[in-house]
């Protein structure tokens with residue numbers, strides 16, 4: 001019996017429902033709205049956050065949820081129509097009889113919790129830019145206790161598995177391994193294991209599609225020094241952690257963009273992915289070898305960049321980075 005059996009069951013169900021909503025919205029190629037920081041958000045980001053937060057609050061009323069989105073923009077009168085559309089999508093994918101515009105706003109704002117001794121962190125759509133391009137995105141949910149991620153769920157509805165079946169749901173519980181399954185009810189989970197260095201066809205590296213989110217030039221030179229000469233797998237969202245966990249890449253590099261020296265990574269962009277890779281025998285640190293900090297703040301203020309590997313090559317990657 002898993003130590004987080006109830007948490008896992010509720011979280012999987014919540015992410016599964018949110019994935020259906022996101023895929024439904026994606027069919028229509030939704031318009032993007034702009035947040036105050038100019039980054040995009042869609043009706044699916046809001047719908048996914050509302051659905052997941054409400055289900056978590058029903059089951060764990062005392063757990064704070066640290067989510068990416070909030071309702072400040074949505075509450076503006078000019079957003080009335082968007083709110084109506086979001087509410088309709090939530091109603092369609094959620095058999096709760098109190099789906100009203102007012103409640104949807106309230107549920108989204110359940111995600112306004114603070115980092116605490118025990119909390120959930122949620123990225124309702126990670127890779128919104130990928131989602132808008134009809135590329136990869138992830139619904140990422142993690143439970144953190146005392147700064148340690150205990151449970152990670154990552155839904156990647158557009159990601160094909162190694163058998164070519166579209167849609168992968170990744171699940172990891174601390175000390176109990178990482179698994180992937182399809183989105184079907186009662187789907188059979190497959191245990192994940194990172195790639196071995198002698199598996200040359202999968203000894204590749206992954207990075208963001210968005211050049212503004214990282215330092216692609218530097219990443220390619222680091223990979224070269226490690227003997228990886230094939231082109232990077234460019235993919236949006238935490239799905240890249242899924243690639244490393246399932247042995248389809250040996251390395252995911254996210255080095256800071258030199259044009260944005262003040263940018264700090266968000267906990268919801270990494271918590272779920274990190275436990276999934278670690279439980280598949282991989283390793284995750286920042287570019288200086290520091291543990292990712294999930295215990296103090298929404299922003300990982302004392303971390304710079306992220307290095308995700310199969311485990312075996314991790315020290316070597318850090319050494320190359322130090323030398324450069």
Ligand SMILES: Nc1ncnc2c1ncn2[C@@H]1O[C@H](COP(=O)(O)O)[C@@H](OP(=O)(O)O)[C@H]1O
Nearest residue numbers: 125126127128129208210212213236237260263
């Ligand atoms: N300058 C920057 N450096 C690193 N990450 C950034 C960034 N600007 C935005 N991001 C983050 O990059 C995430 C997407 O990751 P990726 O580049 O791997 O697809 C975004 O998540 P959201 O899409 O949830 O907003 C956002 O939080």
Ligand SMILES: [Mg+2]
Nearest residue numbers: 039040068128
């Ligand atoms: Mg965003």
Ligand SMILES: [Mg+2]
Nearest residue numbers: 123126127269
């Ligand atoms: Mg994100």
Ligand SMILES: [Mg+2]
Nearest residue numbers: 068123125126
């Ligand atoms: Mg997001």
